[in-house]
Amino acid sequence: MQKDSDIKAMAIDFARIGKWNYLAHTIREIERRLCVERRITYHIVISNSPTAKHLSTMFYYTAGCDIVLLDDENQVNDKDLRILLAHELGHIAYNRCNIETLTGWSHSSSDEEELFAWKFAYFLLRRRNDDHKNGVGRDYIFSEDHLERSIVRVVKNGRPDLYESVREFVYGVKNQK
Numbered sequence: 001m002q003k004d005s006d007i008k009a010m011a012i013d014f015a016r017i018g019k020w021n022y023l024a025h026t027i028r029e030i031e032r033r034l035c036v037e038r039r040i041t042y043h044i045v046i047s048n049s050p051t052a053k054h055l056s057t058m059f060y061y062t063a064g065c066d067i068v069l070l071d072d073e074n075q076v077n078d079k080d081l082r083i084l085l086a087h088e089l090g091h092i093a094y095n096r097c098n099i100e101t102l103t104g105w106s107h108s109s110s111d112e113e114e115l116f117a118w119k120f121a122y123f124l125l126r127r128r129n130d131d132h133k134n135g136v137g138r139d140y141i142f143s144e145d146h147l148e149r150s151i152v153r154v155v156k157n158g159r160p161d162l163y164e165s166v167r168e169f170v171y172g173v174k175n176q177k
């Protein structure tokens with residue numbers, strides 16, 4: 001059986017938020033739509049490299065693409081990084097009907113595609129900015145005690161046989177804090 005401390009370390013590792021998951025909801029949504037509407041499995045992976053030659057580049061392969069963003073605060077700030085990323089996502093949106101046929105480094109695209117990608121970036125960030133102001137997407141943050149009560153209630157309904165063990169665990173851990 002795995003130790004609670006190992007499970008905790010793994011969960012915390014997967015909960016990390018960093019530059020590599022900026023715009024994560026949008027990326028997930030693009031992948032989901034390609035799956036639902038086109039029945040293709042496509043993975044968009046972001047990496048941040050301190051030695052990247054360009055502010056942003058994209059490498060396409062059949063089952064996905066790597067978006068490489070320069071990770072150098074002297075050359076690109078966080079907001080610009082989001083704009084660059086949103087722009088690259090715009091290229092994916094533009095090519096959504098045949099994205100799996102693109103391979104290799106992104107090359108110079110048509111003016112039409114570039115313009116589409118910049119407009120997409122603008123509308124996307126505008127919307128997310130508005131959502132943020134209106135508190136959308138923050139509902140999942142649990143208030144004090146709410147997390148514990150909610151988990152215990154969900155388990156009680158779904159797996160009543162585990163109710164006592166989970167309740168004991170959750171409140172045991174909470175009271176150690």
Ligand SMILES: [Zn+2]
Binds near residue numbers: 087091109114117
């Ligand atoms: Zn572009």
